[in-house]
Amino acid sequence: MKCxxxxxxxxxxxxxxKELIMEITGNKVIDLRNELSEKYPKLESLKSLFIAVNQxxxxxxxxxKDSDEIALIPPVSGG
Amino acid sequence: MKCxxxxxxxxxxxxxxKELIMEITGNKVIDLRNELSEKYPKLESLKSLFIAVNQxxxxxxxxxKDSDEIALIPPVSGG
Amino acid sequence: MINITENPxxxxxxxxxxxxxxxxxxxxxIGNVRGTANGKTVRWLEYEAYEGMAxxxxxxxxxxxxxxxxxxxxxxxxxxGTLKPGETAVVVAxxxxxxxxxxxxxxxxxxxxxxxxxIWKKEVFENGEEWVEARPQMTIHSN
Amino acid sequence: MINITENPxxxxxxxxxxxxxxxxxxxxxIGNVRGTANGKTVRWLEYEAYEGMAxxxxxxxxxxxxxxxxxxxxxxxxxxGTLKPGETAVVVAxxxxxxxxxxxxxxxxxxxxxxxxxIWKKEVFENGEEWVEARPQMTIHSN
Numbered sequence: 293m294k295c296x297x298x299x300x301x302x303x304x305x306x307x308x309x310k311e312l313i314m315e316i317t318g319n320k321v322i323d324l325r326n327e328l329s330e331k332y333p334k335l336e337s338l339k340s341l342f343i344a345v346n347q348x349x350x351x352x353x354x355x356x357k358d359s360d361e362i363a364l365i366p367p368v369s370g371g
Numbered sequence: 372m373k374c375x376x377x378x379x380x381x382x383x384x385x386x387x388x389k390e391l392i393m394e395i396t397g398n399k400v401i402d403l404r405n406e407l408s409e410k411y412p413k414l415e416s417l418k419s420l421f422i423a424v425n426q427x428x429x430x431x432x433x434x435x436k437d438s439d440e441i442a443l444i445p446p447v448s449g450g
Numbered sequence: 451m452i453n454i455t456e457n458p459x460x461x462x463x464x465x466x467x468x469x470x471x472x473x474x475x476x477x478x479x480i481g482n483v484r485g486t487a488n489g490k491t492v493r494w495l496e497y498e499a500y501e502g503m504a505x506x507x508x509x510x511x512x513x514x515x516x517x518x519x520x521x522x523x524x525x526x527x528x529x530x531g532t533l534k535p536g537e538t539a540v541v542v543a544x545x546x547x548x549x550x551x552x553x554x555x556x557x558x559x560x561x562x563x564x565x566x567x568x569i570w571k572k573e574v575f576e577n578g579e580e581w582v583e584a585r586p587q588m589t590i591h592s593n
Numbered sequence: 594m595i596n597i598t599e600n601p602x603x604x605x606x607x608x609x610x611x612x613x614x615x616x617x618x619x620x621x622x623i624g625n626v627r628g629t630a631n632g633k634t635v636r637w638l639e640y641e642a643y644e645g646m647a648x649x650x651x652x653x654x655x656x657x658x659x660x661x662x663x664x665x666x667x668x669x670x671x672x673x674g675t676l677k678p679g680e681t682a683v684v685v686a687x688x689x690x691x692x693x694x695x696x697x698x699x700x701x702x703x704x705x706x707x708x709x710x711x712i713w714k715k716e717v718f719e720n721g722e723e724w725v726e727a728r729p730q731m732t733i734h735s736n
Contacts, residue, residue, distance in 0.1 A: 301713035370712030380570035426503035449569030
């Protein structure tokens with residue numbers, strides 16, 4: 293399936309784009325996560341990387357739909 | 372000795388004056404305290420009564436001088 | 451900044467007084483007059499202070515907090531006179547390098563102000579009035 | 594009131610937003626940009642937010658705090674964009690019937706904002722820049 297992904301902070305620096313479309317095999321968050329790790333090994337250097345789906349933190353087993361708004365959330369540092 | 376006394380809050384209501392002069396026998400804070408209790412028994416109904424000398428909380432054994440600024444401090448309730 | 455005043459407290463001035471380079475965290479407590487006490491409607495409060503001693507006692511509290519938490523700034527402004535429900539009676543502001551210290555110090559200061567500083571308030575109800583905290587049988591009030 | 598803004602935060606507006614009849618205690622936390630990080634001089638910070646989700650996450654935090662401490666009002670304003678040392682990055686304000694709850698709730702909210710809300714800051718130094726908290730080897734920063 294095709295995932296439309298927003299990136300922020302250091303994840304944007306690593307992926308090189310604010311928004312991108314990735315083709316993944318499988319339809320779960322974990323499948324996207326594996327695809328990202330393979331294509332962008334620098335993501336492994338982060339303290340953590342959450343994936344948000346439709347503006348909510350998502351679990352690895354969650355299924356994705358084409359219309360989902362997906363975002364990469366590297367360690368937050370507000371305040 | 373003569374004590375010049377300022378009163379506040381409920382202590383002022385009980386003594387009836389913002390400032391008064393009391394003649395006490397002895398020259399310690401405890402002597403003043405005893406004199407007050409005798410003359411104004413309603414003071415005993417308070418949760419506490421501190422005596423300040425020259426704008427500091429004073430212990431009972433402290434000696435008083437004629438020039439001292441003495442104040443009755445009933446339970447405080449600022450804030 | 452230590453201030454006992456009959457005029458409404460300008461909160462932003464108390465905050466500005468503790469601004470300091472290097473202060474990552476500022477904490478501010480604002481104590482307002484509540485409209486009820488022990489279930490009774492409060493018409494207004496009368497605050498009075500033993501002003502010279504109140505300032506001296508607040509200074510002791512601020513000095514102790516500054517030493518303990520390494521504060522970069524701290525300020526207390528307390529109002530006296532007649533205050534209606536909703537009006538601000540006290541503002542405490544502190545600044546510290548980090549936020550945890552700012553919370554702890556600000557809470558310490560207001561707690562100490564309420565038990566050490568010679569300021570008194572009388573609640574005026576429809577049918578009578580009462581010096582707060584004065585007698586043992588009274589319920590404990592706090593804001 | 595939940596607010597993510599590129600403009601300087603007007604502290605008094607955040608405080609006014611939580612004013613409520615019956616609120617005896619208001620607590621306010623103000624987080625400012627510090628001039629140094631790990632001993633290095635900070636020229637400025639770049640803040641960015643995933644705005645829609647940031648607002649949603651802040652709302653969850655405020656709802657949880659309101660339920661837990663019986664808050665009468667709560668507000669968070671967070672700035673994004675370029676901030677220089679001394680500027681205000683975040684303001685949290687809460688009002689509660691009593692002061693203890695106001696302190697606890699305000700500290701809970703800022704603690705949660707810092708770990709849950711998708712906002713990021715990059716420190717810009719004389720010789721380089723760094724996303725705060727991003728990598729395990731970095732020292733923990735906090736204001």
